[in-house]
Amino acid sequence: MFLVQVTRRNISNSVPVASSFGRWYRDFWQPAPANEPPYDHVTQIGDPVLRKKADPVPPEMAKSPEVQYLIKSMVNVMRKFSCVGLAAPQIGISLRILVMEFKEKLKDEYTSAEYKIKEMETLPLTVFINPELKVLNYEKKTFPEACQSVRGYSGEVARYSEVLLRGVDENGSEKELALKGWNARIAQHEMDHLDGIVYTDLMKRNTFTCTCWQAVNEKRGRVSIFFHKKMIN
Known part of the structure; x- marks a missing residue:
């Protein structure tokens, strides 16, 4: 099935089978479910x-x-x-x-x-x-x-x-x-x-310290802290 992705009201060039029509239709107006716990990442201070x-x-x-x-x-x-x-x-x-x-x-x-x-x-x-x-x-x-x-x-x-x-x-x-x-x-x-x-x-x-402060200086501030496996880039 080919969809032209312009808005959430996209029109398909083929008709979905009846058994999946309800789910297909809901996809146009229901937001995608949010990530829910238990997470596979670590919650951060402020949560x-x-x-x-x-x-x-x-x-x-x-x-x-x-x-x-x-x-x-x-x-x-x-x-x-x-x-x-x-x-x-x-x-x-x-x-x-x-x-x-x-x-x-x-x-x-x-x-x-x-x-x-x-x-x-x-x-x-x-x-x-x-x-x-x-x-x-x-x-x-x-x-x-x-x-x-x-x-x-x-x-x-x-x-x-x-x-x-x-x-x-x-x-x-x-x-x-x-x-x-x-x-x-x-x-x-x-x-x-x-x-x-x-x-x-x-x-x-x-004593509160950024553990990558040296990398920040060495890379002229072009450092990112990721909240997945990789620490800095």
């Missing part, structure tokens, strides 16, 4: 979903197909954007679910000194539904922190050194996990998202 306290998942729904689909979507987006953690509101769903993963290969992205001072270590894929956080060590350490929901920026944030997460895993089983160092930071960052808090609320304000 109201990031400022709402997320709702708990009903216990009987933990193993439901809907929750399992959401968890799978979260893991896919986390890995797509090379994140180490993601909360459900970051893909548009205001439910208390978080995922974390710190792969061994990330060690190659840091100097040995940085890896050591930040107390980084491998964390296998970890899922928590309705997590609760308990502080185990109230000593705080400050490091630059970034977030895919504030893409292209970072700021220094103080976090507790050791925490305990309790909740339910993706199989509906009760789970608890003690974390320290950088993994404790990841857990606190994602827990904040579940409470409508973004790291910019907690950071030392004069």
